[in-house]
Amino acid sequence: MHTDVQIAPECPHKGCGQVFNDTNFRLAVYLNGVFFLVKSDKGIIGFTCPKCQKTITNSASYNDVLKIKNWLSNTFVDIVSCTENEKGEVILNPKSSFEPTLNYLSPFMLKDEIVDELSIDYFGSTHMDDVSIADEILNHINQTKPELKDWYCSFVGDSNKPICKFRTVYWFDEKKISACLQYENDHGIRIFPRYHYHTGLMESVNSLLEFNYFMGKTFDQAKADHEKDNAKALDVINACAEKTNQNYKNLVKESEVNNTAFLTKIIKQNQERIANDPVIPAKFLKVLTSAPAPLGNLLTDGVCDYLWSEPRPFEDKDFPESFVDEIDDTVLRLRTHEKFNKHVKMAKRVHENQNKQYVQNFLRGKLVKFLEGYENLMQSNRFSYADVWQLKENCLIDLYEAVNRGLRDDMPYAMHREGEGWRIVFNGKPFSGLRGKGFYWIYYIISAPGKKVYYRDLHAQFGDKEQTEKVIAIEEKDVKGFLIGEQLSLSDDAVYSNRNKEELEKRQSYENIYKKLSFEKAEAISKGDTTKVDRKIHEINKVLKHLDGENLKYKLKDHKLIFESKDTTDTKDTTDTKEATGTKYKIINDKIKKNYRDAMGKIKSIREAKDLYTHFSDHIKSEGGAFIYTPHEDIIWHLD
Ligand SMILES: [Zn+2]
16 A cells, blocks of 8 residues: 555455555546545545445545545546547547546435435535635534534535535434445445545536436426425424414514425426526537547556446456456457447447537436436445436437438438338438348448449358358458448448348457557557557457357458358358359359349339439449449438
8 A cells, every 4th residue: 555554454244355546546536526524533434445346445544545535536546547549549548537636526415214214414515716615514514413512424525526516415323334334235325425536527417417407306396396395394384383482474574484386487497498598408419429538647557548438347356466468358359349439330320420419409408317316326325327327328328310211311312121122212312121132132232332232241241141151151351341441431332131230340340459459569569568468469359259259250461350251151161163152153143133133023013202213223233243333413322
């Protein structure tokens, strides 16, 4: 430990046995936060064990609590984040939004019944520039309950500003501490407010809270509680009136108890704001499309840069003793790359359409639900930064889908799946219920204008399963399918079915990560950094082992990982002669062409689709074992 204070060298929970030191303790704080409870001479430090997910506490002197808090908060960590753009180039961001600054995060109130059951005292503070939170705390103790001096307080006085406008400070009776801990573990509810490392994402979500919360409660809850308090007050007044023989109505009037008008007004104003204020959807959109802030630093060489995407990455696993090598999980990194690529793609499309009415409606309609989701997370015992990311990313997925639906309806030229069949919009005219394999071919053909779309590739990717056994191998140089290199990117928007889309995306991220690791290895070799070379080899082997586990076949060439078509590999050993190959090609070609003709026949049979039929007939040509689509007109298809 950098301090002379020892924190839980080992997790005390049954069957866990996780060991902690100063580096992995800091990482645990990054993941789930830390709480400090203090009274005049004593303190308690608590954090979540990343392995067993239970709360660990340690007693310390007040000064030791301060020391540890300062050490966690002020020790300089050179944070560099590393992301990859669409072309697979690695971009180094000089600083991520993780700052080594601990912030008190307690924007919501615990429910009344919890506060009562555990005898918790509290006050809610709204940020005011002229009164410091330390002064507010002193005022609360002096004015309401002097005995709180002997209770544990959840806020440790310091200069770091709590990151949320509203914050609740709690006091706990020493006798109730273990009951509170038990409550956390039993109910999964966070009783002790945590300090978290500062992140841009959480700060921006917190800045949205004012649109649904009043003093740490939802507007509706605040109103309901207020009415409940009023009822109680009226009872008291009534009793008083009877006892002193005064006029009840006059007393009520004097006390101004019955007044919820101000809350009703706030709620109404707020609903109007959400419906009309252009700032709100803009702020919300910024949150949803914000990029991840990977955690890593120069010492760790980006090792931890997946922590933004995986809640509880160490659950039931041994949490590493040191930060550097052991938590390196290549498969986890792979998944993270997939998530990142997906995020970039969604954010881009949503941004391009941000002024559309349906985007604005979505944002206004979803805001309250999103904030309530955030509240649930934050009040949960297992809350972590990655959970917030996941919450907002799920919301982005919904928005992305809404955009795609909106685009589809706006576009004069569109083609997409509809139930078992397809729907084509041509020149604003929709045609539904188009069934048959040939429509898959048409979809792929029009998604790659000007490019040759080989019959055999269509077959390899989408042909019938039972047919594949008969297919004869194609030599590697002949495979120009969309599983390779540039062709993959041009079919980026082409979706044949969700399964195929996911499969393609997954393969692309495997290719990207392999390329990245391979370049890193080459760089390490050129610098003569043998430790790093070993590590990169180790990582590459992990990726390859993972691919073997998934039963994916590939070739390695230069710095590239190239996937083989499934048909190619399935039948590799059973093929021989050129004649057989020729025959096989002919069968495939005939089949693909027949599917295509059938689809065109269907279009032809629809009287209103004459223009569509003419367009395809004129502009889809068949040559050299491939289709090629060359539209003269300025037609842009919307395909997804
Ligand atoms: Zn544990």
